Amino acid sequence: MTRNYQKFFPPGTQRGGTDRQLSPLEELGWQPHFAQQISSDELVGTPPVRVVEVHRNGLHVIGSAVDEVVPPRADATVGDWILLDPGHVPSSRVLERKSLLKRRAPGTDRQVQLIAANIETAFIVSSCNQDFNIARLERYVAVCFEAEIDPVILLTKSDLVSDPQAFADEAAAISKLAPVITLDARGDQPKSKLADWCKPGKTVAFLGSSGVGKSTLANALSGTRSIATQAIREDDAKGRHTTTRRQLHLVSGGCLVLDTPGMRELQLMDAASGIEDLFADLNELSANCRFKDCRHETEPGCAVQNAIQSGDLDGARLQRWRKLKAEEAFNSASLAERRSKDKAFGKMVRRVVKAKENRNRRTE
Ligand SMILES: Nc1nc2c(ncn2[C@@H]2O[C@H](COP(=O)(O)OP(=O)(O)OP(=O)(O)O)[C@@H](O)[C@H]2O)c(=O)[nH]1
Numbered sequence: 001m002t003r004n005y006q007k008f009f010p011p012g013t014q015r016g017g018t019d020r021q022l023s024p025l026e027e028l029g030w031q032p033h034f035a036q037q038i039s040s041d042e043l044v045g046t047p048p049v050r051v052v053e054v055h056r057n058g059l060h061v062i063g064s065a066v067d068e069v070v071p072p073r074a075d076a077t078v079g080d081w082i083l084l085d086p087g088h089v090p091s092s093r094v095l096e097r098k099s100l101l102k103r104r105a106p107g108t109d110r111q112v113q114l115i116a117a118n119i120e121t122a123f124i125v126s127s128c129n130q131d132f133n134i135a136r137l138e139r140y141v142a143v144c145f146e147a148e149i150d151p152v153i154l155l156t157k158s159d160l161v162s163d164p165q166a167f168a169d170e171a172a173a174i175s176k177l178a179p180v181i182t183l184d185a186r187g188d189q190p191k192s193k194l195a196d197w198c199k200p201g202k203t204v205a206f207l208g209s210s211g212v213g214k215s216t217l218a219n220a221l222s223g224t225r226s227i228a229t230q231a232i233r234e235d236d237a238k239g240r241h242t243t244t245r246r247q248l249h250l251v252s253g254g255c256l257v258l259d260t261p262g263m264r265e266l267q268l269m270d271a272a273s274g275i276e277d278l279f280a281d282l283n284e285l286s287a288n289c290r291f292k293d294c295r296h297e298t299e300p301g302c303a304v305q306n307a308i309q310s311g312d313l314d315g316a317r318l319q320r321w322r323k324l325k326a327e328e329a330f331n332s333a334s335l336a337e338r339r340s341k342d343k344a345f346g347k348m349v350r351r352v353v354k355a356k357e358n359r360n361r362r363t364e
Pocket residue numbers: 156157158159160183184185186208209210211212213214215216217262
């Protein structure tokens with residue numbers, strides 16, 4: 001039986017014209033990257049399903065002819081593709097991801113928390129007002145680079161300022177790889193301005209602080225409907241639905257939007273290469289410093305300081321680079337320390353167990 005997915009789509013979204021009709025799995029974001037990881041036997045025996053929602057007590061998964069909640073597992077998050085083993089659900093395999101967004105959990109114990117998997121484009125949302133903060137935008141862009149997600153910077157509330165282009169110009173200096181778009185999130189602009197990224201079968205997310213317009217944008221993409229909410233309503237006569245914010249929504253036109261919590265506390269961790277990518281210009285400059293270990297402070301022959309002197313480089317950008325690197329090093333080092341402590345503890349446990357076994361053997 002193949003499930004009929006039409007009911008998940010808002011009316012009038014079936015595409016005509018030259019576009020090939022996507023299969024139900026493709027509508028959910030299934031792509032060659034995932035198909036390559038499985039054999040045809042596996043495809044039949046363990047159908048691929050996508051995690052569309054994370055509940056406290058389980059993962060809501062949807063596939064062709066599958067729509068159920070399976071037990072939660074630490075190694076899967078919203079957006080993941082899982083080969084569902086109906087005979088033994090815990091043995092189901094999580095497919096290798098295209099991207100993974102993770103963060104350091106709030107609080108002091110610095111656990112890694114998986115936020116979302118297989119996002120293709122992250123819209124980093126800020127507004128043309130006091131929310132606009134270059135350091136914060138840079139942080140998000142670095143996180144996207146690290147996660148292998150394409151970042152696009154969206155500056156909302158352009159209707160409330162006289163010169164939105166000034167904000168756009170500043171944001172454009174962050175990275176050549178992060179396009180910048182200014183817009184009024186209410187009305188028609190999002191649909192046309194985001195069309196390049198919001199294609200059927202593509203998964204996108206809106207990241208940013210509270211109040212910048214993430215919900216407004218998602219709604220403006222037109223008639224956002226939650227796959228998860230939809231499915232749960234079917235089962236629940238009272239029309240109740242969950243209030244979790246970590247969900248995949250299917251948007252009119254077919255793209256998938258991941259709804260994530262505000263993420264104000266976004267911390268960099270294990271993101272060294274994301275930072276390298278973000279500050280590629282500074283790394284290039286550093287290669288020309290006279291000393292290999294130049295700290296770009298008062299050393300003679302420092303290409304970075306020279307660029308600042310000549311006005312080619314904004315000194316504040318160097319400061320932000322330092323700050324991000326220090327933060328990343330701190331968070332990652334703490335994690336490494338804990339890992340090595342865990343390792344040492346594991347070793348000790350094994351030693352004790354072995355000693356006990358030896359003792360038992362001798363007394364047998
Ligand atoms: N004038 C104007 N108002 C906007 C724009 N974008 C969002 N708003 C308004 O800003 C307020 C907050 O927008 P939301 O979409 O709820 O913001 P959010 O990012 O989803 O906020 P959280 O749900 O708290 O994370 C709403 O009153 C919107 O109508 C814009 O481009 N122009």
